Amino acid sequence: MTTTRRRPAHAALPLVVLILAACGVTVPTDPDGTLDTVRGGELRAGVSPHEPWTQIGPDGAPTGLEVDLVEAFARTLDAEVVWTDGGEEELVADMERGDLDLVVGGFSASTPWTSKAAVTVAYVTVTDPDGKPEGHVMLTPMGENAFLVELERFLLEQEVEAP
Amino acid sequence: MTQGAVEQSFRFGNTELPPEASEATRKAKRLAWLTIAFLVTAVTLVYLVMGSSQAMKAAWAEDLLSFIPPIAFLVAMRVTGRVPSEQHPYGYHRSVGIGHLVAATALLTMGAFLVFDSVSGLVAGEHPPVGLIVVLGWEVWSGWLMIAVLAYTCVPAVLLGRAKMPLAETLHDRVLHADADMNKADWMTAVGGIVGVLGIGVGLWWADSAAALFISASILRDGLTNLRVAVTALMDARATTVDGSAPHPLDDRIDEVLRGLPWVREAGSRVRDEGHVFHVESFVVARDGMPTPEQLQEAWTVVTDLDWKVEDLVVVPVDELPEELLPGLRGR
Numbered sequence: 001m002t003t004t005r006r007r008p009a010h011a012a013l014p015l016v017v018l019i020l021a022a023c024g025v026t027v028p029t030d031p032d033g034t035l036d037t038v039r040g041g042e043l044r045a046g047v048s049p050h051e052p053w054t055q056i057g058p059d060g061a062p063t064g065l066e067v068d069l070v071e072a073f074a075r076t077l078d079a080e081v082v083w084t085d086g087g088e089e090e091l092v093a094d095m096e097r098g099d100l101d102l103v104v105g106g107f108s109a110s111t112p113w114t115s116k117a118a119v120t121v122a123y124v125t126v127t128d129p130d131g132k133p134e135g136h137v138m139l140t141p142m143g144e145n146a147f148l149v150e151l152e153r154f155l156l157e158q159e160v161e162a163p
Numbered sequence: 164m165t166q167g168a169v170e171q172s173f174r175f176g177n178t179e180l181p182p183e184a185s186e187a188t189r190k191a192k193r194l195a196w197l198t199i200a201f202l203v204t205a206v207t208l209v210y211l212v213m214g215s216s217q218a219m220k221a222a223w224a225e226d227l228l229s230f231i232p233p234i235a236f237l238v239a240m241r242v243t244g245r246v247p248s249e250q251h252p253y254g255y256h257r258s259v260g261i262g263h264l265v266a267a268t269a270l271l272t273m274g275a276f277l278v279f280d281s282v283s284g285l286v287a288g289e290h291p292p293v294g295l296i297v298v299l300g301w302e303v304w305s306g307w308l309m310i311a312v313l314a315y316t317c318v319p320a321v322l323l324g325r326a327k328m329p330l331a332e333t334l335h336d337r338v339l340h341a342d343a344d345m346n347k348a349d350w351m352t353a354v355g356g357i358v359g360v361l362g363i364g365v366g367l368w369w370a371d372s373a374a375a376l377f378i379s380a381s382i383l384r385d386g387l388t389n390l391r392v393a394v395t396a397l398m399d400a401r402a403t404t405v406d407g408s409a410p411h412p413l414d415d416r417i418d419e420v421l422r423g424l425p426w427v428r429e430a431g432s433r434v435r436d437e438g439h440v441f442h443v444e445s446f447v448v449a450r451d452g453m454p455t456p457e458q459l460q461e462a463w464t465v466v467t468d469l470d471w472k473v474e475d476l477v478v479v480p481v482d483e484l485p486e487e488l489l490p491g492l493r494g495r
Contacts, residue, residue, distance in 0.1 A: 028304055029366030031290060114215075118292030143290020143368045149304060152295040156302060 028145035034101055035077075035147040043079040043101055045070050046091035050106030052163040053136070056085050065163050066104040066138070069123070073154045092116050095141050102140055102151070109135040117141065118148050123155035126162040175243045175439045176254035178474045187333040192240060194330070195233040195339075198323050198346070202230055205316040212308045216291050217284050218359030218374040219309055221277050222352050225382055226316065229349070231269050232342030235262035239338055243438060253475065256438030260397045262338045267389035270345075274383025281375035290368040293360070309360045317353030320346045332405050335439050335472055337396065340405045341389045348385065352378045402436040411436070413470055417443060420465045426450055426458050431489040440474040446481050446489065454480050 030036070047054050047062045054064040062083050074081045084091065084100065092113050094100045107113070109122050122135025138155070140148045174180060180188065206226045213219035242258035245251075296305045324346030331340035355374045362370020392407035402411040414434045421430035429448040434441050447454065447462060454462075462478045486492050 027361075027364035028293060028306060029364065031366045031368045118294065121295055121297070140292070141290075142292055143363070145293050145304075145306075145363065146366075148292055148294045153302060156295070156297065 026146060028149060030144040030146045032098065032141070032144060034141060034144040035150055038074075038077055038079050038101055038147065040078045041080075043070070043074045043077065043081045044084065044099065045074075045081050046084050046086065046094060046100045046103040046105075048086060048088045048091055048103070048105030053106030054104055060085070065160070066106070069155070069158065069160070070102065070104060070138075072158075073151060076154060077150070088113070092139065095139065098141070100141075101144075101147065102138060104138050107137050107139060109137050111137065111139070113139060118143070118145075120148065120155060121152045123158060124160040124162055174246075176246055176256060176474070178440050178471055181471050184333055184471060187330045188240070191327065191330045191334060191336070191339055192237065194323060194327050195236050195342075198233045198342070199230065201319045201323065202226055202233075205312075205320075206230075208312045209316065212296070212305060212312050214291075214293055214305050214309070216293060216309060216356075216360060216363065216371050217281055217289070218356045218371045218378065219313075221281065221375040221378040221382075222313060222316070222356040224273055224277055225349070225352050225378060228269055228273050228382070229320075229342075229345055231266045232338055232345060235266050236336070236338040236342060238262060239336075239438075253437065253442065254440075256440055256474075257397075259336060259338055259438035260393060263341060263389065263393040264397065266338060266341055267386055267393045269386075270382055271386030271390055274379055274381075274386045277379030278376065278383055281372045281379055284372040285369060285376065288368070289372065291363055291371045293363050304364070306360045306364050310357050313353045313356045313360070317350040320349035320353075324349070335405050335436075337392065337405060337407075341385075345385055348381060351381060355381075396436050399435045402434040402441055411441075413441065413472065416469060417445060417466050417473070420469060421445060421447055421462060424458075424462060424465065426454060427462070429484055431484045431492060433489065437474070440472050442475045443473055444477045444479065444488075446479045446484055448481055448484060 047056070047067060049056045052064065053066045054062060057063055062085060071081055084094065086094075088103075088105055091100060091103045091105070095103055096116055103117065107119070108128070109119065111119060113119075117139040118141065120138045120140065122137055125133050125135045128134040138151065140151060206223065209219060209223045209226060213223055239258040239262040242255045245255045247254040293304070293306050295302050296308060298308070324343045327339055327343035327346065331337075331343050355377045359371040359374025362374065395407065402414055403409060404411055411434070414432070417432045417434065418430050421427055421432070426449050427447050428450045430445060432443055432445040434443050443466065445462070445466060449458070459478050459480060463476055466476050466478075467473050484492055
């Protein structure tokens with residue numbers, strides 16, 4: 001019984017991929033369409049001050065390595081960055097509600113926010129105070145995988161020097 | 164004990180295995196080791212690519228659990244090989260039942276946990292993030308890697324399961340049967356996982372948890388079925404076929420050959436499944452008076468010649484078949 005039923009399952013796989021490609025569906029796709037909304041529009045970014053990665057200037061404008069990276073990423077998407085600053089918890093909650101598309105703030109790969117936000121690949125690895133290597137990451141909304149992959153592609157292309 | 168080590172693959176306790184069963188034992192042991200080797204690769208690969216996919220997590224848990232049956236089988240094989248001792252006059256055959264019970268309980272617990280986990284994922288509306296992974300300098304969407312790994316895990320498992328099934332029947336080994344059954348069902352886990360990951364790919368966040376639910380429900384079902392058969396066997400239920408679906412044909416044949424003896428007027432037996440072998444108590448009523456020792460010896464020989472699974476046969480001469488010991492008589 002298994003042989004007869006196993007074959008179609010295997011044969012179907014490349015077929016499924018072909019059909020998806022033919023329909024113009026890109027894999028992965030965002031369930032909430034974040035990448036599509038951001039492209040050519042606004043990138044709503046949250047920034048939490050965490051020197052030397054991010055700082056909030058006296059005029060309220062964010063600066064720092066991660067802020068520059070986000071600005072450069074937005075340019076590749078023809079988007080304008082709208083910054084919101086605040087504490088990590090507040091910003092992650094905003095992103096969970098769908099009010100933010102991205103949060104930066106010197107997060108490391110071992111961030112405790114992994115159950116509330118998607119974590120990108122590390123764009124730079126530094127040595128932490130204990131002498132262990134530590135990757136630095138950004139946070140994006142859960143499950144918005146096209147947006148996540150787009151950002152990760154951009155980050156992997158950058159050659160970032162640790163501040 | 165020293166002789167046991169050498170002749171282990173040929174004996175279950177006092178039972179000398181016929182060539183066919185000895186061969187099946189050897190093959191089954193080899194397959195159990197092969198399964199363990201395959202599972203090590205599967206568990207490692209799935210762990211490396213699973214990320215935060217619920218379906219991958221369920222598939223990984225299933226692979227981890229799949230270690231229990233082959234290990235239980237190998238342990239039970241070692242233990243049943245021991246010859247009966249003063250402490251264990253019935254031998255060590257029950258180790259099969261214990262191994263089966265342990266495996267079934269593990270399946271049931273994990274199945275229940277995973278069903279709960281994936282249902283709460285669905286209810287909470289968890290959107291699984293699946294991003295890029297860099298493999299040998301290539302940037303790949305992790306989903307493709309997950310699909311590749313799942314496709315790999317599905318093929319060897321099915322082949323192993325199909326190879327084990329006839330051996331489980333020959334040896335009347337329930338642990339091996341449960342193992343083969345799970346391996347055979349493994350392609351469903353893999354395909355379910357692939358569907359879940361593809362679902363994430365096209366933007367259906369719920370596909371992952373739904374696939375996980377499907378996988379865990381099948382684990383839970385395996386657990387329930389096996390637990391029922393294992394407990395029934397340990398409760399000394401009438402001997403059944405290895406999958407527990409029908410009474411074992413030997414049960415009726417024993418009474419038939421006994422009734423076929425010229426001096427026997429009536430015969431009735433109790434057959435209990437000890438593991439690989441059966442313990443049989445046969446009550447016989449002779450046509451005239453008490454049977455002679457030679458006649459009893461003859462009865463013993465015809466029944467034990469039926470099948471190697473008949474072990475520890477006790478032939479009891481009686482005036483009348485005891486209804487209280489043979490409840491099956493009441494219906495007649």
